[in-house]
Amino acid sequence: MHPVTTRQPRHKPATALDPTVVSTQYGLLEGIHTANDKTKDIIEYRGIPYAKPPTxxxxxxxxxxxxxxxxVCKADHYRFMPMQDLGPDIEPWGSDFYYGTVPQMSEDCLYLNITTTQSALVGTDKRPVYVWFHGGNLDRAYAYEQETNAAAFAANGIVAVSVEQRLGAFGYLALKQLTDEQGHSGNYGLMDQIKAMQWIADNIAAFGGDPSxxxxxxxSGGTSKCVAMAVSPKLPVPIRGMILESGLKWTxxxxxxxxxxxxxAAYLRDLGLAPDIPLNRLRSMDAERLMDTGSAHWxxxxxxxxxxxxxxxAASAIRAGAFDAINILTGTNYGEGDDHGIVTAGDFHAYYRRLLGDLYDQYAFEDLVTVTDRTAAYTxxxxxxYGLGTNGGRNLMVARVFGRMMNRRTDGEQATYAYLFxxxxxxNIDDIGTGRSRAANWAWxxxxxxYAFDSLDTGVPPARQWTGYDRILARQVNSYWSNFIRTGDPNGQSDGSPLPAWPKADDTLGYINLGDGIQGHIKGSSLLEQLLYEYATRAFGLD
Structure with a gap:
């Protein structure tokens, strides 16, 4: 876990400036050297305020x-995580990402972190910028979790930024009182993201970044945040690409x-408050009084x-052109689908008969996919x-067919790259019988x-017993991501060697499998592949 303190930023006279001092619109910032054996040149700026505390x-x-x-403000420590209910007892994330203690939380959370290099600070060529928004639905997690390693991107010539924003009741509460006051309500977390993007566009050049x-x-939830920003008419900053992990969020x-x-209003009732309570009373309450993550109206x-x-x-905005000029890298993990409570082979076939309708008999599904009671839930x-289910957000075929739709819509100008991780x-041996063990058969x-952040060895203690292949794959995946950030195309090299080719998701329905080996794929001729394609196209309006 990164060390977290809550002390106020230290200021010093701007007389003897460190080489890491940069000038922003709001004042001078001094970064810290965080180089290691792999990254000799890394400079970080932690806890930069991009807005006033929303308190x-x-x-x-x-x-x-x-x-x-x-x-000079010394940007040497991370700030509070947003208000939330986040404990270390959720698995496998607890032991992997949140072991030990988590940072102190506060409404005072509107800060961002920038990782760059000394060579970027002094160079004249501006570098591509990657802005990261964490997952955790819209109500938990934080921007500098240990699995994120911005230094890996900085070492690949990218200026990396991570952003905190309001979450849950403080980020998305809508009330008539607020609408009467402001003309609309809710979306405060989205407003924070857009505010941060404006700050980045105005200031990132000082850190070696290219605002264009x-x-x-x-x-996951970070994908929803990115999609909402991209479809918002209030985003004043043009973006050239999006990396959407754990789902396209087309739906x-x-x-x-x-x-x-x-x-x-129902949430206020759950809190024991009158739904028409005056805003001045709501704003004077302790933050903890306003949190009930168990509420059905959270x-x-x-x-x-x-x-x-x-x-x-999102779909209606995309059909109106919101993504036409944005290249997209998106995919899902093997096993992110749902088994829908299926236990027996009978459950399996009853479920798919309801789901597929006329396609069930058209493709002779019972012969096409055979299961036993033992294999029904897994299958x-x-x-x-792979694409046969109700989850359009984490669905490989949806990403592939979306790419084809966008390629045709833009006459090939927009590119989508789909992956299956x-x-x-x-x-570890200690995982047997625990929540971590239950994730053993899946890429959870x-x-x-x-792997995307090449962060296997940044945790202390290490989360898992990483192998040599894990480290190779992490370097390759981070290189694909870095190549995409630079050029809009993940293809290229990793450590001087060519990466396996990643085909576009266009009329070929291309994707890449990032697994025990890396292999690109295009549309196959099997009946199951055709069924996946036809179902996804029909069920999710991708034509």
Missing amino acids: GALRWQPPQDPEPWNG NITIGGQ DTYLLQSAAEQRG PGYMTQDGTYLIHES ARELET SHITPQ HSSELW
């Missing part, structure tokens, strides 16, 4: 510009303002507020990962982050 009268308000400062070459990325929908307000959803989000869904989960992380949700 007191600024609770549930759009983010405001930060206060300028005099002298920005890629945004996230995983994300946004609550109507009125429905979000009703949900907010405000963790974005809102079609008519200002920051004007479309009812269902596997099929949904199928490598199963090694386990979030496990690709160790």
Whole structure:
């Protein structure tokens, strides 16, 4: 776990400036050297304020510009994580990402972190920028978790930024009182993200970054954050690429303002508060009093507020052209599908008969996919990962057919690259019989982050017994991601050697399997492949 302190930033006179001192719109920042054996040149700037603390009268308000400062602010420590209910007892994430203690939380969380290199600071050629938004739905986690290793991107010639934003009740509560005050409500976390993007566009050149070459990325809930920003008319910063891990989120929908307000009112009732309570009373309460993550009305959803989000869904915004100029790298992990409670072979075939309708008999499904009681649940989960199920957010075929749709829509100008991450992380002997053991047969949700960030050896103690192949794969996956950030195309080299070719998801429905070996694939001729294609096209409106 990264060391976290809560001390205030130290300022010193701007007389004897360190070579890491940069000038932002709000004052001078001094970074810290965090070089290691692999990365000799790394400079980090931790805990940079991009907005005023959203506390007191600024609770549930759009983010405001930060206060300028005099002298040099030493950006040497991470700040608070957003308000949330995050404990170390959730597996496998607890032991992998959150072992020990987690950072102190606070509403005062609107900070970002920048990782660059000394050579980028002094060079004249500006480098591509990668802006990372963490997962955890819209209500948990934080930007500098140990599995994220921005130094790996910086060592590959990229300026990497991670952003905190308000979450849960503080980031997405909608109420009639707030709408009456502001004209809309909810989406405060989304407003924070957009505010951070503006800060980055205005200041990143000082850190060696190119504000005209920005890629945004996230995983799971972070993917939803990125998609919402990309479809928002309020995002003033052009983005050239998106990396969307654990799902394309084509199927994300946004609550109507009125429905979000009703949900907010119900949440206040769950807290034992009157739904029409005055805002000044709500804003004066302790933050903990306003948190009930067990509530059925927990405000963790974005809102079609008519200002920051004007479309009812990501799909409708994309059909209107929101992604036409954005290259996309997206995929899912082997096993992120759902088994839908299937236990027996009878359950399996009953479920797929309902799901497929006329396609069930058309493709003679019972002969095409044979299962036993022992294999039924496993096979269902596997099929949904590949594309046969209700989860359109984590679905390989959806990503492949989406790429074909976008390629045709833009006459080949937009490129989508789809992946399946199928490598199963090694386990420790102590995992047997635990929640971590139950993930043993799958590339579990979030496990690709160790590889995307090439962070296998950054945790203390190491989370798993990494092998030589794990380290090779991590370097290759991080190189694919870095190549994409630089050029919009993941193909290229890793440590001077060519990477296996990654085909586009165009009319060939190309994708790459990142597993025990790396292999590119295009559309196959099997009946199952055709069924996956036809079902995904029909079920998710990808034509």
